[in-house]
Amino acid sequence: MAEDLNWAIGGEAGDGIDSTGKIFAQALSRAGRHVFTSKDFASRIRGGYTAYKIRTSTDRVRSVVDRLDILVALTQRTIDENVDELHDGSVVIYDGERSWDAEIPEGVVGVDVPLKSLAEDAGGAIMRNVVALGAACEIASFSIENLDEALAKRFSSKGEKLVENNKQAARLGQEYVQEHYAEDLPEYSLAETDEDYVLLNGDEAIGMGAIAAGCRFYSGYPITPATDVMEYLTGRIDRYGGHVVQAEDELSAINMALGAARSGARAMTATSGPGIDLMTETFGLVATSETPLVICDVMRSGPSTGMPTKQEQGDLNMALYGGHGEVPRFVLAPTTISECFHKTIEAFNLAEKYQVPVYLVSDLAMAVTERTFRPEEFDMDEVEVERGNVVDEDDIDQYLDEQDRFQPHYDAADGISPRAFPGTEGGAHMSTGLEHNELGRRTEDTDERIKQVDKRNRKVETAQREEEWDYREYGDADADALVISWGSNEGAMVEALDYLDDEGIDVRFISVPYIFPRPDLTEAVEAAEQVIVVECNEQGQFADLLEHDTLTRLKRVNKYNGVRFKADELADDIKAKLEAEVTA
Amino acid sequence: MSSDVRFTDFKSDKQPTWCPGCGDFGTMNGMMKALAETGNDPDNTFVCAGIGCSGKIGTYMHSYALHGVHGRALPVGTGVKLANPDLEVMVAGGDGDGYSIGAGHFIHAVRRNVDMTYVVMDNRIYGLTKGQASPTSREDFETSTTPEGPKQPPVNPLALALAAGGTFIAQSFSSDAQRHTEIVKRAVEHDGFGFVNVYSPCVTFNDVDTYDYFRDSIVDLDDEDHDPSDRDAAKKKILDADKEYQGVIYEDENSVPYSDLHGLDSNMSEIPDGAPEDAMDLVREFY
Ligand SMILES: Cc1ncc(C[n+]2csc(CCOP(=O)(O)OP(=O)(O)O)c2C)c(N)n1
Ligand code: SF4
Numbered sequence: 033m034a035e036d037l038n039w040a041i042g043g044e045a046g047d048g049i050d051s052t053g054k055i056f057a058q059a060l061s062r063a064g065r066h067v068f069t070s071k072d073f074a075s076r077i078r079g080g081y082t083a084y085k086i087r088t089s090t091d092r093v094r095s096v097v098d099r100l101d102i103l104v105a106l107t108q109r110t111i112d113e114n115v116d117e118l119h120d121g122s123v124v125i126y127d128g129e130r131s132w133d134a135e136i137p138e139g140v141v142g143v144d145v146p147l148k149s150l151a152e153d154a155g156g157a158i159m160r161n162v163v164a165l166g167a168a169c170e171i172a173s174f175s176i177e178n179l180d181e182a183l184a185k186r187f188s189s190k191g192e193k194l195v196e197n198n199k200q201a202a203r204l205g206q207e208y209v210q211e212h213y214a215e216d217l218p219e220y221s222l223a224e225t226d227e228d229y230v231l232l233n234g235d236e237a238i239g240m241g242a243i244a245a246g247c248r249f250y251s252g253y254p255i256t257p258a259t260d261v262m263e264y265l266t267g268r269i270d271r272y273g274g275h276v277v278q279a280e281d282e283l284s285a286i287n288m289a290l291g292a293a294r295s296g297a298r299a300m301t302a303t304s305g306p307g308i309d310l311m312t313e314t315f316g317l318v319a320t321s322e323t324p325l326v327i328c329d330v331m332r333s334g335p336s337t338g339m340p341t342k343q344e345q346g347d348l349n350m351a352l353y354g355g356h357g358e359v360p361r362f363v364l365a366p367t368t369i370s371e372c373f374h375k376t377i378e379a380f381n382l383a384e385k386y387q388v389p390v391y392l393v394s395d396l397a398m399a400v401t402e403r404t405f406r407p408e409e410f411d412m413d414e415v416e417v418e419r420g421n422v423v424d425e426d427d428i429d430q431y432l433d434e435q436d437r438f439q440p441h442y443d444a445a446d447g448i449s450p451r452a453f454p455g456t457e458g459g460a461h462m463s464t465g466l467e468h469n470e471l472g473r474r475t476e477d478t479d480e481r482i483k484q485v486d487k488r489n490r491k492v493e494t495a496q497r498e499e500e501w502d503y504r505e506y507g508d509a510d511a512d513a514l515v516i517s518w519g520s521n522e523g524a525m526v527e528a529l530d531y532l533d534d535e536g537i538d539v540r541f542i543s544v545p546y547i548f549p550r551p552d553l554t555e556a557v558e559a560a561e562q563v564i565v566v567e568c569n570e571q572g573q574f575a576d577l578l579e580h581d582t583l584t585r586l587k588r589v590n591k592y593n594g595v596r597f598k599a600d601e602l603a604d605d606i607k608a609k610l611e612a613e614v615t616a
Numbered sequence: 617m618s619s620d621v622r623f624t625d626f627k628s629d630k631q632p633t634w635c636p637g638c639g640d641f642g643t644m645n646g647m648m649k650a651l652a653e654t655g656n657d658p659d660n661t662f663v664c665a666g667i668g669c670s671g672k673i674g675t676y677m678h679s680y681a682l683h684g685v686h687g688r689a690l691p692v693g694t695g696v697k698l699a700n701p702d703l704e705v706m707v708a709g710g711d712g713d714g715y716s717i718g719a720g721h722f723i724h725a726v727r728r729n730v731d732m733t734y735v736v737m738d739n740r741i742y743g744l745t746k747g748q749a750s751p752t753s754r755e756d757f758e759t760s761t762t763p764e765g766p767k768q769p770p771v772n773p774l775a776l777a778l779a780a781g782g783t784f785i786a787q788s789f790s791s792d793a794q795r796h797t798e799i800v801k802r803a804v805e806h807d808g809f810g811f812v813n814v815y816s817p818c819v820t821f822n823d824v825d826t827y828d829y830f831r832d833s834i835v836d837l838d839d840e841d842h843d844p845s846d847r848d849a850a851k852k853k854i855l856d857a858d859k860e861y862q863g864v865i866y867e868d869e870n871s872v873p874y875s876d877l878h879g880l881d882s883n884m885s886e887i888p889d890g891a892p893e894d895a896m897d898l899v900r901e902f903y
Contacts, residue, residue: 244898248699461680
């Protein structure tokens with residue numbers, strides 16, 4: 033009896049694949065099961081293969097694997113695309129009444145359910161996917177009442193009748209399987225637990241973190257896969273007196289956010305690579321005017337328009353180095369969905385404490401993946417809002433010059449100047465992207481220039497000293513082999529450790545959520561015999577950075593075909609790298 | 617907000633580096649007077665500017681200000697105003713800044729109708745980069761980059777604004793100090809996006825669109841019995857390519873600014889020192 037179940041539904045874009053998958057994921061999560069979802073989608077609205085995959089277990093699930101137990105195939109292509117993941121005893125649910133003759137691979141159990149006809153019996157052909165969900169519940173021995181709840185959540189705003197029809201559709205699917213296939217099915221049993229999980233994706237976690245942190249102004253321009261951040265905030269941020277503006281482009285989006293931040297609001301914009309390109313000029317202005325701003329880059333595959341619906345971690349160099357001239361910026365890269373929430377909050381605090389732009393770098397795999405969590409992982413009581421050195425009319429005196437003029441770029445010892453929000457009496461000042469003096473006025477004086485460059489950089493030194501730039505560690509701390517990764521690879525890598533362990537390979541794994549400033553890994557690297565850096569790009573941008581830090585050549589596992597790492601595959605890659613060294 | 621604010625309170629102690637005689641002096645004075653006379657003071661005023669000779673204005677004025685990048689002052693002003701509706705926001709630009717690199721933002725700022733004032737110092741040339749053609753340069757105007765003239769018609773910013781749904785469209789001449797001030801004042805008082813295109817001659821690089829030229833050709837709309845609430849009449853004036861008008865060309869008296877439409881009235885700088893009290897509801901939505 034398998035505890036883990038890998039389920040998927042696939043068809044053409046426009047077939048309602050996404051919402052059907054989501055309903056099933058919610059049903060599983062409500063039954064106290066852990067869920068990890070992933071999506072395969074093409075960059076088109078109708079037509080083109082698309083799939084929604086769910087891995088579920090009573091244990092925490094952190095990644096996808098190359099294995100499918102139950103597949104709902106609305107097209108032959110769905111079967112063909114996934115044939116490598118089907119195994120002896122996998123079940124494919126299909127509708128034999130449809131025009132295609134499903135070719136079911138050897139060893140796989142085909143379950144032919146007249147999805148469309150049964151849906152029509154329940155009130156409309158559109159519910160055929162729900163019929164399939166009912167069938168899947170029966171096959172997986174999963175109680176269908178859980179599905180009822182998810183259907184109610186999804187359709188109750190559209191009326192009781194629709195909810196009832198959907199429940200009925202699911203029942204018809206269930207009964208059909210009971211009647212026709214009771215004997216031939218492999219045994220699955222989806223145990224339920226008492227846990228109440230929440231199910232959310234990385235973009236939603238970023239949006240939720242932003243509101244919790246007091247972000248009240250968001251301006252953005254739609255782009256895959258960052259749009260969910262904007263969609264999350266729209267309709268929610270206004271409950272707290274905030275606002276979302278859909279700007280005319282990314283140039284405008286970042287400038288609006290900058291304006292709001294200068295008004296004293298916590299402001300954010302989110303985009304993906306091409307949008308970051310457009311924002312880069314203003315990024316320099318944000319940094320030199322020392323405006324706190326959170327700029328979120330949900331990476332996708334580049335360059336140029338690249339593969340908009342595919343995974344990559346190729347923008348790290350841009351976040352670190354993008355823009356002309358030299359300015360400090362912080363770069364945070366959450367490694368899990370719950371960290372998307374926590375790091376967003378941290379990003380706002382760091383931005384305001386140090387008056388710097390903070391890049392929050394996430395990626396497509398995190399953005400389109402939903403995962404279950406205990407609600408306590410998003411503990412709102414723990415959220416602290418630190419606004420840094422904001423002055424009001426009473427304490428402004430210490431920052432006035434001899435002519436009583438406020439100095440927004442005051443040359444403080446720790447590099448952190450005062451901020452006076454507009455409206456503060458006596459605080460009127462200007463700031464500019466031109467090099468400026470402490471008053472904010474343009475200067476080309478050589479001493480003033482050096483003073484301001486040094487002042488801006490001193491903030492980094494202060495932050496390096498005062499904040500904890502830590503990392504998470506897994507596996508065997510004393511192992512000879514060390515694997516390091518950043519961003520969303522953590523989940524797959526943690527599971528890969530189990531696979532490696534099964535083969536007797538001990539690995540120490542370090543997952544780094546800070547790109548700049550970042551923890552010093554020199555000691556860990558020196559202590560290991562072999563070091564491998566894992567990332568979803570071709571050039572090994574993070575590996576380059578670490579080599580620069582540690583002055584040691586590191587090995588790399590890079591994936592850049594547009595698909596995230598899978599745990600089992602990653603274990604194989606690591607094993608191969610380690611062995612290559614031994615036999616070399 | 618104190619009632620005894622004088623326009624000189626908006627002056628910074630920094631001497632402008634504009635060429636002696638530049639139209640921008642007059643444009644700026646009118647802006648400062650308009651702000652003072654509408655009851656504003658430097659501490660509640662935010663001035664945004666782009667890049668160009670025009671963009672230097674934030675340096676010479678005393679208020680909260682941001683001198684940003686080329687062409688993007690309007691989005692900055694939008695963010696400033698939406699985040700704190702108590703501020704008086706004035707955005708300054710040049711014809712290159714506003715109608716070339718920033719043209720996209722211009723159209724969208726007009727249609728967004730955020731309650732702020734946009735003053736463009738239109739000298740029909742690029743000043744700061746030393747005399748290239750601008751989008752408002754005449755078709756045959758010879759410059760270093762257009763030795764035979766741009767050979768393309770100039771943009772008509774007023775027409776763009778009207779087509780984009782502008783609710784306040786005006787034009788003034790920087791050397792007619794009184795009229796210019798009065799027009800900018802009306803733009804400040806307008807509920808919504810107040811747009812003023814100001815003829816602001818460049819004495820160094822433009823020997824065609826000079827003070828004399830404007831003095832001779834300008835027609836004051838007040839002398840023409842023009843009714844600014846009449847959109848069709850406004851359209852006629854705006855499309856009349858042979859005339860240089862000054863005055864309020866169009867004002868929609870029923871203009872509803874963006875903030876009102878979206879119910880925005882809070883100062884977004886005021887936030888709790890932790891998550892909002894009901895924040896766990898945000899988590900529960902994901903059950
Ligand atoms: C992205 C970018 N491109 C080009 C420039 C160079 N530049 C500075 S001012 C300017 C033109 C300004 O013309 P206008 O807006 O008419 O202002 P004026 O100087 O005439 O007042 C240009 C092209 C720049 N600063 N930034
Ligand atoms: S170059 Fe022209 S626009 Fe610039 S300051 Fe001189 S006169 Fe004014």
